Amino acid sequence: MSAKLQQMNESFLSFVWQYRLYHPQLQTTDGQQLEVIHPGILNTNAGPDFANARIRLDDTLWAGNIEIHLKSADWYQHNHQNDEAFSNLILHVVFDHDRIIHDRNGLPVPTLELRGIINEDVYRRYQYYINNHHWIPCQTDIGRIRPLTMKSWLERLLIERLARKNHELETLLAHNTNNLSETFYQMLAGNFGFKVNEQPFRMLARLIPANTLAKHKSSLFQIEALLFGTSGLLSPDYHDEYPMALLNEYRFLQKKYNLVTMEKHLWKFLRLRPVNFPTIRIAQLAALVHESESMFSRIINTKSVDELRSFFTVEASQYWRTHYNFDKEVPAKPKPLGRSATDNILMNTIVRFLFFYAGHTGQAEYRDRAIDLLLALPAESNQIISHWNEIGVVAANAFESQALLELKNSYCRSRQCLRCSIGSKLLRNGEA
Numbered sequence: 001m002s003a004k005l006q007q008m009n010e011s012f013l014s015f016v017w018q019y020r021l022y023h024p025q026l027q028t029t030d031g032q033q034l035e036v037i038h039p040g041i042l043n044t045n046a047g048p049d050f051a052n053a054r055i056r057l058d059d060t061l062w063a064g065n066i067e068i069h070l071k072s073a074d075w076y077q078h079n080h081q082n083d084e085a086f087s088n089l090i091l092h093v094v095f096d097h098d099r100i101i102h103d104r105n106g107l108p109v110p111t112l113e114l115r116g117i118i119n120e121d122v123y124r125r126y127q128y129y130i131n132n133h134h135w136i137p138c139q140t141d142i143g144r145i146r147p148l149t150m151k152s153w154l155e156r157l158l159i160e161r162l163a164r165k166n167h168e169l170e171t172l173l174a175h176n177t178n179n180l181s182e183t184f185y186q187m188l189a190g191n192f193g194f195k196v197n198e199q200p201f202r203m204l205a206r207l208i209p210a211n212t213l214a215k216h217k218s219s220l221f222q223i224e225a226l227l228f229g230t231s232g233l234l235s236p237d238y239h240d241e242y243p244m245a246l247l248n249e250y251r252f253l254q255k256k257y258n259l260v261t262m263e264k265h266l267w268k269f270l271r272l273r274p275v276n277f278p279t280i281r282i283a284q285l286a287a288l289v290h291e292s293e294s295m296f297s298r299i300i301n302t303k304s305v306d307e308l309r310s311f312f313t314v315e316a317s318q319y320w321r322t323h324y325n326f327d328k329e330v331p332a333k334p335k336p337l338g339r340s341a342t343d344n345i346l347m348n349t350i351v352r353f354l355f356f357y358a359g360h361t362g363q364a365e366y367r368d369r370a371i372d373l374l375l376a377l378p379a380e381s382n383q384i385i386s387h388w389n390e391i392g393v394v395a396a397n398a399f400e401s402q403a404l405l406e407l408k409n410s411y412c413r414s415r416q417c418l419r420c421s422i423g424s425k426l427l428r429n430g431e432a
Contacts (some may be wrong), residue, residue, distance in 0.1 A: 008095055012126060013068050014049055015418045016118055017093055018042055019428055023117040028110045029097045032057045040066050047085040055091055057110060064090035072111060075101040125427050129417045135387050136412040141426050143392055150393075153421040154403035161406040162355040162370070169356045180360070181296040184353055185210040188295075191349040192281045194341075200266045200278065201285075204231055207260055213289050216253075220290040220317060225249035227282050232262040233326070242319045243326040274324040275335065283316035284337045299350060300357060303369060305376045308350060312342040343377055347398050374399035384408050 016022060017039055026034035033056075040053030048065035055062050065088050069075060072094050080086045081104055089109055092101060097113040129137035136142070169183065176182045186205040193201030207230050216222040228234050229250025234243055253259065267278045274280070291314055292298070302308050316335035324330060351370045358367035377398035379385060385395060388404050395401035410416070417423030 008070060010049075010068050010070060011418050012123070013070070013093065013095055013114060014042065015126075015424075015427075016114060016122070017050065017066065017068060019424075021119040021122045021428065022114060023119075026112060026117070028057065028091075029100075029113055030108075030110065032110060034091075034110075034112060037061075048089060053090065062090040064088040066091050066093060069094045071096045072099050072101055075109075119429075121429070122427055126417070129423065129427070130415045135391065136408065137415055137417050138423055138426050139391055142422060145422055145425065149421065149425060154400055154407075156421070157403040157406040157410075158371075158374070158399055160410070161402055162352065164410075165352055166356050166359060169352070173360075180357070182210055184296045184299075187353060188345070188349050189285060191345050192285045193278065194276065194281075194344065196268045196272060196276075197278045197281070200231075200262065200268075201281070203262060203266070204282075207262065210289075210295075212257055217290060220286060221246075222249060222253065223286045223290050224283065224317065226253055226259075227286050228279075229254060230259055230261055231267065231278070231282060232264040233267065233279060233282070235264075235326070238327050240319075240323075240327050269325075274330075275338070277324050279323075279325055280316055280320060280335050283320045283335070284314055287314040287316060288312065288337075300354060300366065303372075305346070305373060308346055308373075309339070309342050312337055312345060340381075343398075344380070346373060347377055347380065347402065351398075371399065374402060 020036060020039065026036065028034050035056040037054040037056060038052075040050030043049055043051050049068045050066035053064065053066045065086070067075070067080065067086065067089055069078075069092065072092065074094075075081065075092065081102060084104065087104055089103060092109045092111045093114065094111060095114050097111050097115075101109050101111070103109055132139075134140065169187070172186060173180065173183045176186070186202055189205035190198045190202040193199070204227065208226050213223055213226060216226065225246045228243075228246050234247040234250060236244075236247060238244055238247075254261070269277055289295075292311065299308065299311060302311065314337050320335045322329050322332045351373050354366045354370035354373070358364055358370070375397050379395035379397055379401035384405055385401050388395065388408070393404065395404055407420070407422075411420045411423070417427065
């Protein structure tokens with residue numbers, strides 16, 4: 001290679017080996033003619049980088065594993081010579097060959113040096129992608145990607161996103177001693193806080209279990225007393241009759257259930273639209289608990305988007321028609337849970353839980369229902385999706401917008417072009 005390579009790394013060398021992005025005439029460092037019949041299967045776990053490869057050295061066919069390093073000496077730095085997992089190594093692929101290596105039996109390992117034989121155009125594109133300052137690395141080239149390629153990659157990204165988020169639910173379920181209903185309730189409550197107040201809402205749900213609220217299901221006032229009191233948002237300094245009545249009721253219920261009160265400072269109000277204040281969202285959550293029957297089973301067994309939306313057609317109680325905060329009266333206006341907030345809950349709670357429930361119970365129908373729900377919901381509106389729109393990638397529905405969020409956050413942001421189907425295709429001879 002004529003140009004001096006900078007920022008070389010093993011990930012790129014693995015990419016080169018996997019897709020055969022090198023000059024076709026190969027020779028090992030000890031002069032043997034090398035033919036790559038199959039580069040092997042990339043191994044992302046411990047052990048050699050590629051398994052089940054097949055190569056021909058001169059006239060001999062070999063099957064086994066391939067290890068990739070920047071320098072031959074890295075073999076010894078990583079102590080591979082003493083690792084039984086590397087005993088079936090048939091080829092050592094390096095960028096710089098700086099010493100002969102031997103396997104754990106003392107036999108020399110054939111080595112291919114990639115310096116000088118890597119496709120220069122591929123490396124130049126790779127350097128451009130990982131070093132430019134565009135919003136996404138391939139911003140100037142993504143328009144060349146075929147719709148079918150984009151569609152199949154977005155499908156995989158969506159499944160990756162849901163599977164990744166399953167880990168959080170598995171942890172939450174374990175904390176709740178495998179109580180699915182309680183886990184669902186905590187997740188749903190967290191969604192009422194959206195991003196800004198998600199954690200305080202989750203804490204609130206842990207401190208006030210669903211079964212405690214269920215005992216007072218017939219009384220919206222008592223549900224509000226439990227939620228607002230535990231939240232720490234009630235104060236003896238208020239003058240309005242309603243918050244004082246809530247506080248008095250809470251003091252009684254607090255002793256009855258031995259409740260812990262949160263610190264008020266945990267709740268965020270700054271730079272939020274009043275309709276998103278935690279006071280309004282807590283009142284809406286209280287209304288949902290009050291009006292719903294068998295919340296968990298009803299939601300996971302409802303198939304229609306419109307039916308699910310109707311389930312969340314709730315409105316904060318009468319006091320909140322003229323308030324966003326306690327003791328601060330405003331012109332009267334109903335405070336329902338709006339369409340965008342409802343769709344957000346469907347997307348980030350119901351879909352996620354359906355997908356998780358499918359894996360937990362082994363009932364694939366719930367996974368299909370989660371996917372169908374995303375296909376039926378409109379694409380979300382946020383800063384990341386707006387950026388995708390600006391560069392010509394427009395999400396048709398929530399399925400695609402969720403996948404694009406995963407693409408940006410898990411691949412583009414950290415310049416993982418080698419792991420991305422789009423980046424991989426563009427890097428290999430610029431094909432789309």
